[in-house]
Amino acid sequence: MKHVTCAVIGCGVIAPTHIESFIKIPDLSIKHLCDLDLNKAEKLAAQYSIPNCTTDYRAILMDPEVDCVSVCTDHFSHAEITVAALEHGKHVICEKALTSTESGIDAMLDAHRKRPELVFSGIFQHRCEPTNRYLRNLIQSGKFGRILTCSLYVSCLRTNEYYQNDAWRGTWANEGGGVLINQSIHHLDLLRYFFGDIESVAASYDNFVHQGVIETEDTIAIALRFRSGILGTVIATSGSKSVTWRSGYTITGTEGFMEYTDFIPSYVNFVDSSLKEKVIKDFSDCKLDDALQVSKGYYGGGHPAQIADIIDAIRNGREPYVSGEAAAGTAKLVLACYESSRTGKWVNL
Known part of the structure; x- marks a missing residue:
């Protein structure tokens, strides 16, 4: 070796x-x-x-x-x-x-x-976690039927002190954005991992709770159209005092529906009831890697x-x-969302 x-x-x-x-x-x-x-x-x-x-x-x-x-x-x-x-x-x-x-x-x-x-x-790293790989296989093998819509939310808290402790955070020049490019980018990447490339985006961002501390957004809403035709939405904020970290996806297909909260299925239903039972069991059987002790829990074990x-x-x-090319696709998606909010127009990728 x-x-x-x-x-x-x-x-x-x-x-x-x-x-x-x-x-x-x-x-x-x-x-x-x-x-x-x-x-x-x-x-x-x-x-x-x-x-x-x-x-x-x-x-x-x-x-x-x-x-x-x-x-x-x-x-x-x-x-x-x-x-x-x-x-x-x-x-x-x-x-x-x-x-x-x-x-x-x-x-x-x-x-x-x-x-x-x-x-x-x-x-x-979330692409390497067993539950996410299993969900991707379910989607790509057609178990949901035709995917119609998907959604993502990220609610978390970043305090003023968090931004003030590192001068580069919350700046357009050095961080390049706020909640989307930092706290939400892994979840946004999983949208591409699960459902494929995105064709166009329309976004709107604002800074609601960190005025005078950061230049960038702490809240953003995005509409997505995937190349496959799926329609999706994203909402994210780093100003949530009541829920300091929570994320979730919904997947609606012609044959199945899932709410996927913090990388665990919280609600599952399929037209084929036997498939529902199998999917629930398969998720429970997925071996989850523990997060490193030095890592924040929401980093996961990937x-x-x-x-x-x-x-x-x-x-x-x-x-x-x-690959670097796969990671670049998600970075370009983030930048397209920022461009859309600044211009007030849909942006093609």
């Missing part, structure tokens, strides 16, 4: 999740941590016995022993770091959102096209599974389960 040497660039809240996911993988070592705040990197390095720390990611890219980097910085810097890493021959794992501008997304994809032998993946898949892709010269 090929030994893989990794580095983590960015030592904020998501970095320990990447580090602990790496630690689970045999024949893998973490050689470097990088953060603009050296104290952050050194504290994390001491916790996990990682030998090297730096404030300059370029120093990591110059190390010939490094095979793969995890990019865990603010959204805007993802493109610059990813492009440089690919140019230096490093495999790249990039956290969501892939980046916050159309030009940045294109630059990342272009850099990967020039180095197709490298693995480039964007983190959308990070270790996705990162393990990426390392296996590196070792075996194959495409990862979640």
